[in-house]
Each structure stands twice: as structure tokens, then as C-alpha cells.
Amino acid sequence: MSEVETVRQAFVQLWGSMGPFWGISPTTARVYSWLLSRAEPADADEIVQGLEMSRGAVSMACKELREWHLIFPEKAPGSRRVTYRPATDLEKVIRNIVEIRKRREWDPVLESLREWIPLLEADPSPEAEVFRERLESLESLVALTDSMVNVFLKGGLLGRFGLKMLVKAARDEPRHETPDEELVLQLEESP
Amino acid sequence: MSEVETVRQAFVQLWGSMGPFWGISPTTARVYSWLLSRAEPADADEIVQGLEMSRGAVSMACKELREWHLIFPEKAPGSRRVTYRPATDLEKVIRNIVEIRKRREWDPVLESLREWIPLLEADPSPEAEVFRERLESLESLVALTDSMVNVFLKGGLLGRFGLKMLVKAARDEPRHETPDEELVLQLEESP
DNA sequence: CAGAAATTTCAATACTTTTTGAAATTACAA
């Protein structure tokens, strides 16, 4: 077997097993990584052959990948065949996944925590007090993480400016000690 | 039902469903969040009662939680009963989870990518070249993320200094333009 | 050390998720 084929197999296997980490099924992740490993876009039949999976599974996987904007369908004119080209701007891909998952999974968590805390404040038992304190520290932590993710999503950290944006935001900061909350806010609101 | 009980149920339910996100089974996550919601440590029987699950499941969940250092067993002297106290320093808890998962799941990815790239360099086909280029950009991306996670793990971002550490690292930077790689290195190596 | 309380283990079972493949639908060249 050629080197490419050997590496392709290992790569597809590895990213397939990491799919669940990204909230993507192993099969879907395998289809994407297989497409990434090919120089040219491929149609569904080629994927069926290359990965030895059923027509239906490929269709499902491609549907999901289209929704995540991880692949783009292309129609060759004069034919009904659709080929798929994988997104290769991996930074954008990751930012996309993070954004969607944050909205779907984390935003509701923050909402819930903020609803629950006042409910517990209304309960005078010591049990409720301890619980409320813990929810409060959880809330701060999630909120801080949320801010950092927002910075990342607005094109920071890994974005157009790489780490430089963060460096600049920090440099522009006045020298006096700044409470974390303010800083986070400022980072979120910088251009 | 009391407010505490209402919120407890919702909380346990929510964190149970988020368990998989953290690489923890829903049951295990439910046990931890249930313990977090109680002012006092609880023994296995109380957990069985509170969460309506089997003795065995509770034992498994507690074992896993002990391994993650998310709960600490305590022995009341003069009795063989073990009670579990949940870790409440949630920052430490999260850093712990991130560290273990990074080591287990991401470090091998970086290793694999670095093994594969030279193999593809040896293959002269254009197919191999495109594939290698993509693996290379993937490698840079994973490496950069890895550096940022390392900063976080060394007590940065959410650590003792909050965001201030990062701000300081950035301020101490000379004014000339710095390539990202250098900056990352410097961040990783600061005290 | 004996006995019993407590915990852990693990094979069997229940449940959930993924995958298949054939039928239904869609898209389009002729």
C-alpha cells in the first residue's frame, strides 16, 4: 500500500474516534477526514467505496457536514452528480463548531444558573444557602469562560491577528490594577 | 416540593446531560452534581436513595469521580461507612479535567500528525502533497491550541491571577512585532 | 479472629445510538 493510503487510513481512524469530542458522530468525522485527505472533491459513491460504508450512512454524514459548513456540494454541469469539497480553512471550521456548540449547549447553562440562584435566595434553609453559593461560583466560572470563548469567536486568539490581538488589548490597558470583570468586558468589546 | 429540591433536580438533570461533553458518563456527572447540591457529604446509600439508582452504579460512579479527584472519601471513625465530599474549588476541578483529557486525547494527536508528515514528504505524488499541506496546517493549529491550554494549565487565564497573568505577559513583550510562535513560547515559559 | 457491615465486581439485561438497505423522492438531461 502507498504511503498516502497508509496515512489516510490512520488519519481517518484517528479523527473518527475524536468525532464525539467535537459533538460529531464517528462516521461523520470519518467522512470529513477522508475528504480532507484527498486532493480532489469526491462524490457519494467514491466515499462509499473509500470508507466501506452504506449509501445511506454517507448521505446522512454529508447532510450533517453540510449543516456544519464543513463540506460544500458542487455540481458538475451536464451531470446530476454532486461532489463534495471539504472546507480547508481549519481555523474557520473550528470557530464554527465552537460557536454552534456554545450557543446550543452552554448559553442555556448560563441561563439556567441565573434562573436558579434567585430561587434559592428565597429559601432560608442552610442547605439552600450552601447550594446557592456553589451555583454562584459555578456561574462566575461559566461566565468567565463564556467571555473568553467570545473573544475567540470574534476573531481573537487564533484569528486574523493570531495572539497579537490579545497582546494589543492588554497593552492598551492602563497600568493600574484592573478588576477581571472590566478587562473581560473590554476584551469582548474591542473591534 | 421545596425550592432546594426543585433546583436540585433541575441541576442534576442539566449536569447529567452535559457529562459527555466533559468526557464523563451522565450517571457519574449526576452523582457529582447531586453531591454538590448538598451541604453535607453523603454515603453511597443516600446517593442510591437520592438519585434512584442501583448500588453498583453508585459504586462505579464514585470510583470514577475519585479517579478524577472530583470527590474525596471520608471515613467516620468507629464506623465502616464512607462518605463522599465533592471538590468545591471548581476552577481546580476544571483544570484537572482539562489536563487529564489533554494528555489522554490530544497529546497523541499531535504525536501522530508529526509522525505522518515526514511519511508523506517521502511520497512524490501530488495527492500526497496536498494531503501533507493539510496535515501541516492542522498540526500548527493543534500546536497553537496546545500552547494556549498549557498556559491555562500552568495557572493562567482562570488561575490565581485571573486574566492578569496574560495581560502581564503581553505588557512585558517588547514593542516590535513578534511572530506568534515566539510569543507562545514566551507565554509557556513565563513563571 | 470471627462476624457482619460495607463496598466492589461482573455477567446478564436493558437501553441508546448508529448503521443498513430498500423504497420513496428528487433532480435533471434528453
Next chain:
DNA sequence: TTGTAATTTCAAAAAGTATTGAAATTTCTG
């Protein structure tokens, strides 16, 4: 519009995970 290639859907089957509970083991009091 028609015929057909291509895709999608979805009920059923397979695979994979989680849960149970009774037996085995551990732990430690008396």
C-alpha cells in the same frame, strides 16, 4: 414531459453503552 440517475428517508437490525443486582470481596469492629 419522460425516464432514469442520484439522493434521501426511515423502519428494522446491529452494535455499542449503561445499568442492575446478586455473589465475591474487602474492611474493620467487637
